[in-house]
Amino acid sequence: MGLLKFLLVTICILWVMRYVFRLLLPVMLKKMAAKFQQQATQQYHQKQYYSRPEGKIHVDYVPPKVKETKAADKAGEFVDFEEIN
Helix, strand or coil: CHHHHHHHHHHHHHHHHHHHHHHHHHHHHHHHHHHHHHHHHHHHHHHHHCCCCCCCCCCCCCCCCCCHHHHHHHHCCCCCCCCCC
């Protein structure tokens, strides 16, 4: 008797959840889509507001210069390679 009652309650809960999701899921998806669209619009407007004038260049990062002679000294002796047919 206990197993039958458990199965009946489980089936009823799943049935109710199916209808609740059918009602709530479209509403939640519409809200999420509207939120994403609003964020995209804000980012677009901010990008236009902070855009640089045409012809201006801005460099964010310049790597430090490394002396190449030290690397060549540590590499050792180099031998020319010839391809033999």
